[in-house]
Amino acid sequence: MTTSSSPFEYxxxxxxxxxxxxxxxxxLFIDGEFVDGTGDAFPSVNPATEEVLTEVSAASExxxxxxxxAARRAFEKTWGPMRAADRGxxxxxxxxxxxxxxxxxxxxxxxxxxxxxxxxxxxxxxxAAAHFFYYAGWAxxxxxxxxxxxxxxxGVAGQVIPWNFPLLMLAWKVAPAxxxxxxVVLKPAETTPLTALLFAEVCRQxxxxxxxxxxxxxxxDTGRALVEHDDVxxxxxxxxxxxxxxxxxxxxxxxxxxxxxxxxxAANIVFDDAPIDQAVEGIVQGIFFNxxxxxxxxxxxxxxxxxxxxxxxxxxxxxxxxxxxxxxxxNTDIGAIxxxxxxxxxxxxxxxxxxxxxxxxxxxxxxxxxxxWYPPTIFTDVSSAHRIARDEIFGPVLSVLTFRTPxxxxxxxxxxxxxxxxxxxxxxxxxxxxxxxxxRAGVVWANTFxxxxxxxxxxxxxxxxxxxxxxxxxxxxxxEGAEQ
Amino acid sequence: xxxxxxxxxxSDDARALSVPLPPYRDATRSDSAFRAFLHGLPGVDxxxxxxxxxxxxxxxxxxxxxxxxxxxxxxxxxxxxxEGADTPGKVRSLAAKARRPDPTDPTCPRVAAxxxxxxxxxxxxxxxxxxxxHVAAVATAFPSGRASRAVKLADVRDAVQNGADEIDMVxxxxxxxxxxxxxxxxxxxxxxxxxxxxxxxxAHLKVILETGELVTLDNVRRASWxxxxxxxxxxxxxxxxxxxxxxxxxxxxxxxxxxxFRAATGRQVGFKPAGxxxxxxxxxxxxxxxxxxxxxDWLDPDWFRFGASSLLNDLLLQRxxxxxxxxxxxxxxxxx
Numbered sequence: 001m002t003t004s005s006s007p008f009e010y011x012x013x014x015x016x017x018x019x020x021x022x023x024x025x026x027x028l029f030i031d032g033e034f035v036d037g038t039g040d041a042f043p044s045v046n047p048a049t050e051e052v053l054t055e056v057s058a059a060s061e062x063x064x065x066x067x068x069x070a071a072r073r074a075f076e077k078t079w080g081p082m083r084a085a086d087r088g089x090x091x092x093x094x095x096x097x098x099x100x101x102x103x104x105x106x107x108x109x110x111x112x113x114x115x116x117x118x119x120x121x122x123x124x125x126x127x128a129a130a131h132f133f134y135y136a137g138w139a140x141x142x143x144x145x146x147x148x149x150x151x152x153x154x155g156v157a158g159q160v161i162p163w164n165f166p167l168l169m170l171a172w173k174v175a176p177a178x179x180x181x182x183x184v185v186l187k188p189a190e191t192t193p194l195t196a197l198l199f200a201e202v203c204r205q206x207x208x209x210x211x212x213x214x215x216x217x218x219x220x221d222t223g224r225a226l227v228e229h230d231d232v233x234x235x236x237x238x239x240x241x242x243x244x245x246x247x248x249x250x251x252x253x254x255x256x257x258x259x260x261x262x263x264x265x266a267a268n269i270v271f272d273d274a275p276i277d278q279a280v281e282g283i284v285q286g287i288f289f290n291x292x293x294x295x296x297x298x299x300x301x302x303x304x305x306x307x308x309x310x311x312x313x314x315x316x317x318x319x320x321x322x323x324x325x326x327x328x329x330x331n332t333d334i335g336a337i338x339x340x341x342x343x344x345x346x347x348x349x350x351x352x353x354x355x356x357x358x359x360x361x362x363x364x365x366x367x368x369x370x371x372x373w374y375p376p377t378i379f380t381d382v383s384s385a386h387r388i389a390r391d392e393i394f395g396p397v398l399s400v401l402t403f404r405t406p407x408x409x410x411x412x413x414x415x416x417x418x419x420x421x422x423x424x425x426x427x428x429x430x431x432x433x434x435x436x437x438x439x440r441a442g443v444v445w446a447n448t449f450x451x452x453x454x455x456x457x458x459x460x461x462x463x464x465x466x467x468x469x470x471x472x473x474x475x476x477x478x479x480e481g482a483e484q
Numbered sequence: 485x486x487x488x489x490x491x492x493x494x495s496d497d498a499r500a501l502s503v504p505l506p507p508y509r510d511a512t513r514s515d516s517a518f519r520a521f522l523h524g525l526p527g528v529d530x531x532x533x534x535x536x537x538x539x540x541x542x543x544x545x546x547x548x549x550x551x552x553x554x555x556x557x558x559x560x561x562x563x564x565x566x567e568g569a570d571t572p573g574k575v576r577s578l579a580a581k582a583r584r585p586d587p588t589d590p591t592c593p594r595v596a597a598x599x600x601x602x603x604x605x606x607x608x609x610x611x612x613x614x615x616x617x618h619v620a621a622v623a624t625a626f627p628s629g630r631a632s633r634a635v636k637l638a639d640v641r642d643a644v645q646n647g648a649d650e651i652d653m654v655x656x657x658x659x660x661x662x663x664x665x666x667x668x669x670x671x672x673x674x675x676x677x678x679x680x681x682x683x684x685x686x687a688h689l690k691v692i693l694e695t696g697e698l699v700t701l702d703n704v705r706r707a708s709w710x711x712x713x714x715x716x717x718x719x720x721x722x723x724x725x726x727x728x729x730x731x732x733x734x735x736x737x738x739x740x741x742x743x744x745f746r747a748a749t750g751r752q753v754g755f756k757p758a759g760x761x762x763x764x765x766x767x768x769x770x771x772x773x774x775x776x777x778x779x780x781d782w783l784d785p786d787w788f789r790f791g792a793s794s795l796l797n798d799l800l801l802q803r804x805x806x807x808x809x810x811x812x813x814x815x816x817x818x819x820x
Contacts, residue, residue, distance in 0.1 A: 006780035008552065008771060013544035118542060277740050278532030321776050330544035427527040447529050 010323075013330045015117045020108045022194065025055040028063055028217065029200035031070035032210025037063050039218065044193055047114035048327050048336040048371040056193045059216035064185070064225040067214040071156040071183040072231055074211030079183050080153060082209075088139030091178060093206040095132035098125065098171075101202065105195055109167055110327040112194040114336030114372070115290050117328050127452055128171035131470075134454035135179035138475060142180065145472055151479035153181030154257060155233035158226040160247075161196075162239045163189035163338050164293040164394075170196055172458075172469045173236050174213060180478035182234065185214040187226055189239075191339050193217040224250070232256060234478065238295070241392075241418075241463050259467025259477045261295065261459060263392040264420030266441065267413035268298030268449060271406075272307045274425035278447065280314045283398070286423060286449035288322065288334055288376050292396040293342070295464075296421035298449050300389060301378075302409055305402040312380060312400060319376050320363045334396060337372040346374050346395035353379050353388035358399070384415055392418070406431065410438045419461025423449045442468070504713040505749040511713060518665050522709060528701035528737055537732035543772045550768070554803045555593050557767040557795075558585060560785045562620055562756065564599040564793050565820070566627075566724065572607045574820075575600055579611035581818055586800050589807070595796065596785040597650055601626070602643030609647030620690070621648035624675060627694070627723035629654040633671060640678040643687075650688040651679050652791075654723060655707060657697045665710060672714035690756055690789075691716035695734045696726045704734055708741035711753075718754035724791060729759025732773060739777040755782065758791025764802040767795060793820065 027036045037057030044053050059067070074080075079087065098105065105128075106120040115124070142151055157177045161169040166188055177184050188196035200215045216222055220243070227235045228250050237247050238261040251258050268286050270279050286298025303311050327335035337343040354360050358379040367373040374395055382389050382399040389399045403409040413422055422441040424432050436444040442459045445451060452458070457473035459465060467477045503509050511521040545553055563582045565574060579598055586592035597618035598608045605621040612619060621643035625631035631639075640651055653675045659667040672691055679687040691711035695704050711719045719738055722729035735757050742753045757770060767790060774782050782788050797817040805811050 006775060006783070008556075008775045008780060008783055009549060010543065010545060011547045011549040013546050122542065274526070275529040275532060276526040278529040278536070281532055281536050330542070427529075447532060448535075 010331045012326070014326060014328045015107055015110075015121075015330055017107055017111060017328060019104050020111065022054050022108075025057075026193070026197050026217070027057050028059050028067070029197065029203075029213070029215040030063070030067045031073075031214065032204065032208075034200070037217075039063065039222070042190070042219070044112060044191065046111050046371075047191075047338050048368070050370050050372075053111060053194065056197070056217040058218040059187070059222045059225075061225045063216060064222065064229055067185045067216055068156055068158070068226075068229050068231050070211035071185050071214055074209055075153070075155055075183040078209040079178075079212045080181060084140040084142065084181070087178065087181065088136045090206060090208050091132050091136030091139060091175065094202060094208070095129050095136055097202045097205055098129040098132060102126070102129070105167055105198060107328065108198055109195050110335070113163065113166060113192050114327050114338050116332040116335040117330055118332065119290060124165055124168045127454070128168045131168075131171040131175045131454045135175040135475075139179040142475070142479065145475055145479075147476055147479055148481055151180075151481050154478055154480055155182060156231060157182045157184045157234040157236060157478065158229060158232040159184055159186040159236045160223045160226065160239065161186065161188055163192040164290060164295070166192040167195040167199065169238050170199060172474075173238075176469070176474040177234075177236075177478045178212065180475050182478050183212045185216060185226060185232070187216050187218060187223050190219040227251060234258075236467075236477065237261070244465060257477070259459075259469070260465035261467070261469060262420075262463060262465040263394075264295045264297065264418045264460065264464050265300055265390065265392050265416045266296055266298045266418075266421040266423065267300045267302050267416070267439075268423040269403075269409050269413055269425065269435070270301065270303045270307070270311060271409075271424075271426040271428070271431065272304040273427050275427055275447065276307070276311065276314065279425040280311065280318050282423065282425060282447070282449045283315060284318055284322070287398040288319075288396050289450050291334055291337055291374070293338060293394055294450065296443060296450065296458075297394075298421075298423050299393060299398060300413075300416075301398055301400045302403050302412055303400060304409075305404050308400075308402050312378070315378065316361060316363070319378070322363070322376055324365055324373070324375060325368060334376060337374050337395065340372055342394065343372040343374060346393055346397060349388055349391060349393045350377060350397055353382070353386060353397075353399070356386045356388070358382045358386055358388060384412055390416065406435060410435060414438075414440050417462055418464045420459075420464035421445065505751060507748060508713055512666065512669055515664075515666050518669065519663065522665055522706040525705055525709060528705055530701050530733070533701055533733040533736055537736050537773065540772050540776060541732065541769050545768050545772065551806050553768045553771050554764060554799050554806065556783065557764070557771060557790065558799050558803070559593040559596060560789050561595040561796050561799075562597045562599045562758070562789045562791045563595045563796055564724065564758070564791055566599070566601060566622060570601060570604055572604065575604045575607045576611045578820055579608055579617070581796070581820065582617045583612065583615045585796055586803065586817070592800070592803065596789055599652065599791065602639060602646060602648065605643050605646035605648040618650050619648045620650035620652055621646070622652045622723075624653040626652070626654055627725040629656050630658070633674065636671070637674060637678045640675050644679060644681060648687055649684075650690060651675070652690040652692055652720060654692045654694060655711065657694055660698065660703070660707060660710075665706070668707070669710050669714045672711055672716060676715045688717045689715070690718035690720045690754075692720045692723055692758070694723055694726070695721050696728045701733060701737045704737045705741055708738050709745070712741065712745045716753065718756050718789070720756040720758055720791065722757075722759040722791075724759035727760065730757030730761055730791075732769060735770060735773055736777060739774060739782070742782070743778045752781065752787065754787040754789070756789040756791055761790055761792050762794050763798050767799065
């Protein structure tokens with residue numbers, strides 16, 4: 001898709017999928033082996049084509065128990081007693097293997113998730129490797145993290161991750177857990193299990209001792225069985241606030257430690273002294289990155305009233321150049337919506353936005369016939385009371401609101417039940433620092449958006465969850481005798 | 485200090501000036517007004533600009549689109565020689581190459597212009613005849629621009645008289661960096677007037693900002709606006725005599741400037757990156773940058789040029805590769 005008929009049409013430049021070898025069906029990865037699950041099999045679908053990629057096993061309660069017992073054994077017999085420097089060595093090895101097999105992971109991620117190869121190749125996979133490298137370095141330095149002397153591993157971590165960044169969220173969860181000396185049982189999302197299964201293969205390739213990492217595919221029931229298992233010491237969840245709440249209830253009254261990384265409705269605040277062209281890029285990056293399937297997406301644009309028209313016009317022009325289509329094409333900017341369910345939710349909330357009086361704008365945009373697609377969308381004339389300004393849409397839909405003064409910007413930005421991230425655009429450094437201190441959000445970006453780094457902690461205020469992932473803080477979530 | 489030319493006489497040229505196009509008529513009414521205008525332009529975040537061009541740099545241009553891009557790039561080259569050792573023979577040889585870049589393939593497009601020093605513009609004019617290839621001459625005490633205004637204007641008139649139909653001038657970077665924006669503006673206006681030709685439309689004026697000396701992207705944006713307001717037909721990054729020259733972030737900011745200027749005034753200004761663009765890959769990145777920043781209106785030799793010398797041979801080698809399926813070598817294109 002381009003704005004007008006340009007003589008410069010980009011010929012298709014698809015990344016070859018021959019590098020990945022998808023088996024017709026997959027079992028579970030328990031105690032270092034791929035084993036058949038006892039639950040039902042379910043398909044994993046390419047959301048760009050609705051093609052069934054493979055069948056995976058839904059882990060039953062018995063499978064979960066098997067995996068947790070394997071993880072416990074590994075914690076007590078091998079991984080726990082192991083010299084910390086040796087644990088680090090395994091993590092470095094995994095990090096290098098992720099780099100070596102980067103293209104394979106990127107293609108598989110785009111096939112299974114629908115995200116453009118440009119992002120899986122340039123963001124997801126390199127960042128996942130970076131997380132392993134970063135935490136590998138910490139493995140033998142835990143005494144010096146600043147969490148007191150001799151912090152101890154918690155034991156077995158039950159981890160449940162979402163479908164928006166399947167491999168990256170795995171890395172965020174597994175790397176700090178292993179570096180701190182824990183063993184893990186991880187459940188990837190129902191719709192995106194394939195890179196986690198490939199990661200299991202990498203664990204074998206790295207000779208990681210059996211049981212240190214266990215991967216259980218499945219849906220909500222599997223996740224529930226995992227977080228409710230008595231022998232799990234730590235639960236880490238990334239996903240929706242609704243599921244997070246039920247997990248919090250499930251672990252209440254147990255000794256399990258819990259970190260939750262939930263939804264968001266981030267404000268991206270653009271002041272009239274902002275670098276406008278870069279702000280427009282940042283708005284696009286903030287809401288259309290990964291089709292908007294980002295918990296910290298800048299889904300509420302707060303723009304100073306005096307530059308509203310100019311910014312919206314620039315934004316529309318820029319959105320007109322976004323290329324929507326085949327996720328494996330190297331020139332694609334926006335890929336497929338991950339599932340039919342998610343597409344239905346995006347449609348529903350967008351329709352509500354229109355019904356409530358906001359103005360919907362979408363570029364002229366041809367979408368493929370098959371698969372799950374939604375065009376980049378902006379809503380103007382949005383009020384703070386509209387549902388599209390309050391509910392997390394988790395799709396490529398931006399709500400534009402205005403403000404007149406910095407105080408009003410802060411008040412509107414904080415007027416949400418979430419508090420995961422925020423963005424500030426201004427050329428004035430003192431303003432950025434002042435506003436950043438007033439925002440109740442875990443991450444505040446200044447003159448950029450959706451930038452991630454393993455050294456930087458990430459997490460939310462309010463209904464966006466608690467606990468931090470990344471950086472030194474990320475280790476605290478997996479250590480005992482350490483303040484979080 | 486003794487001036488060969490009366491310095492007071494110079495500014496006469498500059499005073500009889502037209503004012504900028506609406507809505508910017510008032511912008512140049514005083515030093516302070518002009519300063520306020522230029523400093524009121526939105527700032528440029530360098531990190532963001534670099535991230536944007538890096539992202540565009542990952543575009544994958546293959547097969548038919550690559551073939552189109554190579555031919556288009558060839559037709560946009562200002563084939564340049566700007567050496568102290570330039571001779572009429574060298575210029576004639578370059579002119580022959582400009583008319584027919586690949587002697588083995590008549591379907592290969594000709595380049596846009598030959599760019600030489602002003603004293604050799606006549607040689608180039610004669611050698612190019614009615615081929616349609618333009619003659620561009622650098623002027624205004626190129627590349628430093630350090631001469632009095634009268635000398636610069638005489639330089640321009642001389643080049644035009646010798647047959648140049650495009651003038652590549654340099655701005656006074658010293659004046660710009662010391663904040664004398666109106667001086668920079670007035671000089672460009674004066675040069676534009678000196679481009680007049682009695683029996684033809686005025687020579688096209690390309691204004692070289694020498695962005696490597698302006699350093700910041702904020703400065704690049706301000707200098708771009710000065711050049712456009714003063715009536716420049718093209719804004720050009722660099723002389724090619726220093727590094728860095730035509731970087732992609734600079735190109736992005738200058739393209740944003742021509743885009744915004746047209747949106748505000750209705751007048752389209754061209755863009756010419758020059759210096760440091762040596763490979764087909766570099767050229768394609770620039771075409772992608774245009775395509776996705778200002779759109780197809782600028783994908784035309786009337787609105788976009790590459791100032792380059794060695795680029796052409798790489799384009800020709802890549803073109804041969806697409807046609808034959810294998811790489812040849814440097815002996816399959818002509819040495820300039």
